[in-house]
Ligand SMILES: Cc1ncc(C[n+]2csc(CCOP(=O)(O)OP(=O)(O)O)c2C)c(N)n1
């Protein structure tokens with residue numbers, strides 16, 4: 369294409385649409401596009417040269433655990449959505465459809481790893497033992513976060529798209545330097561022998577966020593410094609109303625090649641494959657071989673948030689295609705055909721889900737609003753005259769309402 373083909377002021381986008389259509393197959397998946405899959409949609413376990421050895425580490429108990437986790441987080445998601453509809457939460461960000469991507473990757477992490485989520489990683493939170501009821505605090509607007517990240521190495525949710533990818537790489541570089549120091553004084557985990565004891569970082573982000581400059585800068589830095597970080601992109605096909613075909617002309621995993629580290633597209637609705645690929649990537653990062661990009665190819669079955677209506681921008685038929693690839697159904701088929709789980713197991717999972725939902729409901733009803741003065745106290749570490757002045761004004765303003773209420777009450781009494 370020459371300069372004469374550059375868009376003019378009469379640019380109508382037709383050419384771009386045509387290009388997008390031409391590259392859709394590689395973005396949306398097609399026969400020629402590589403993707404790691406172990407469990408097919410019928411729940412049959414296939415073979416993979418590299419990743420089957422990881423899948424073989426999973427005994428029936430672990431697989432049942434994956435199912436129980438995915439069912440629990442789906443039930444939690446339904447409950448939180450209902451709480452938002454009842455006015456208990458200001459907003460909710462549903463994860464339905466992405467359970468395998470989150471449980472598979474989260475369960476591959478070790479306690480010493482550090483996780484930087486976006487705002488939808490409720491399933492990963494579960495795997496890090498974050499009290500799920502705590503996740504609701506931010507969405508009710510009673511906390512800036514909700515949990516102590518140091519307790520679980522699960523960072524607070526980041527709503528500014530992709531910002532956490534930079535934090536993750538910085539953190540990974542910190543881990544790397546601490547390790548170098550420990551190695552120098554002879555107290556560090558041995559790189560060859562104890563790579564499993566070393567720490568790595570996981571940075572979660574979405575297909576939409578992948579277009580942010582922050583992601584590009586993170587990847588450049590991660591490659592330049594060989595940081596122990598795994599970039600985990602959940603390509604759920606949509607960034608609110610913008611389809612993934614607008615974000616990229618190639619599978620997102622392919623971008624890693626340009627930075628010079630491995631990129632893997634994995635079936636994000638196949639919990640066994642996601643777990644295997646993430647374990648491989650974390651081992652790679654922990655053993656000093658540098659970053660990896662994983663693209664979990666999945667789908668956001670519900671709305672972007674409870675403030676969104678996907679019928680305005682996508683076809684129901686597309687949702688139906690993805691419902692047929694449901695991550696829970698697929699693992700259930702596998703567990704049943706292999707004789708790893710029976711009706712009693714699935715009944716118990718359901719009962720546990722109801723119990724979790726009741727707990728979450730109870731806790732949500734009990735969430736207390738913080739004292740507004742706390743917001744003023746949070747502005748600076750030390751007292752500040754301007755903040756004190758604003759607080760004084762605010763208190764005087766609030767007191768006006770108390771006087772108004774008292775006047776109304778005495779009028780009513782007359
Ligand atoms: C820097 C920035 N720009 C825009 C937004 C508004 N916004 C919130 S979510 C979202 C879409 C993100 O899509 P994706 O990265 O695919 O993640 P998903 O929500 O699908 O999980 C946008 C544009 C934001 N939060 N931050």
Ligand SMILES: [Mg+2]
Pocket residue numbers: 574575576602603604605606607608
């Ligand atoms: Mg998305």
